[in-house]
Amino acid sequence: MSQLIARILLAIFVIPIASLIYMVAFIQSERWLYRWINYQTYATYRDIARMRFGFSGLIAWAFLAIWWFLLWRKSVRWNGTRIGLTAGAVVLAAIAGIIVAAILNQSERGFGDFIGSATAPLLWIVATIFVWRETAAERAARVxxxxxxxxxxxxxxxxxxxxxxxxxxxxxxxxxxxxxxxxxxxxxxxxxxx
Ligand SMILES: [Zn+2]
Known part of the structure; x- marks a missing residue:
């Protein structure tokens, strides 16, 4: 197996593994959040559900980002623009996830929170492909x-x-x-x- 094939396979498996981590985080978050919320002021069941989706999305996103970065960092030509766009994509993906959640919550309350929390990390991954791939000029220089x-x-x-x-x-x-x-x-x- 060549290095490149191995990396492509590792890239393919990151999404299913992140989904597993999302589910585990969601199940575990129930205990953690209820324990914490006991000491807090009034929180509805829906608030807690929303927090659980958000929490699981962030955990899965953190895992995805670390894996993705370690996998490709050596083949990305890092410069100020790329680092800035990568960070900016985090903000844009989070905003997009919130918008998706708000829209879907109108037809199915709670379901929108789930889809929104999964949309943000996936959109960020897609954005990094465009930000991290080499430009035509960079390719010409490399060749x-x-x-x-x-x-x-x-x-x-x-x-x-x-x-x-x-x-x-x-x-x-x-x-x-x-x-x-x-x-x-x-x-x-x-x-x-x-
Ligand atoms: Zn020699």
Whole structure:
């Protein structure tokens, strides 16, 4: 299994696992919230249900965000704009979730809270795909750079450009030509980023 395939599989499984975490958080939140609410002022059953959906949504979202970030952080070209848009997407997704909840609550009270709390993290994930993917200019620069990569010694990184035999003059290691080609750093990148 290549690195890229493994990452795509991990990306596919994040949503079902986050759904499980949502359900567990929802079940557990009943005990926690009722214990806490005993000391609070009057709260209706609906207020408590709304809090439980919100709480479960936040827990699932936090899990999703950490998993998603760890999975893709190395292949995202981080800059000020990307970090700002990623944070802005959190706010927009939360607002969208609240709007969805308000609209659906008009026809089915409580159901809207559930859908809204699930909508926000899902919208954020979709937004990050657009924010994190490389722009056309970034892709052009990357392809350009990988094309210019010199053949280097896999053992010590010495530039082997112009040599007529597959032996590193720096560290003395000998290779066959296919070993040399297969172990080039640019090849590993090409496997990860296509
Ligand atoms: Zn060497």
């Amino acid at each position: 350009n750079n990988s094309g210019q990569d010199a053949i280097v010694c896999p053992t010590c990184g010495y530039n082997l450009t112009g040599l007529t035999e597959p032996r590193c003059p720096e560290c003395g290691t000998q290779f066959t030509l296919d070993q040399l080609l297969a172990s080039q750093p640019s090849r590993t990148r090409a496997d990860l980023e296509t």
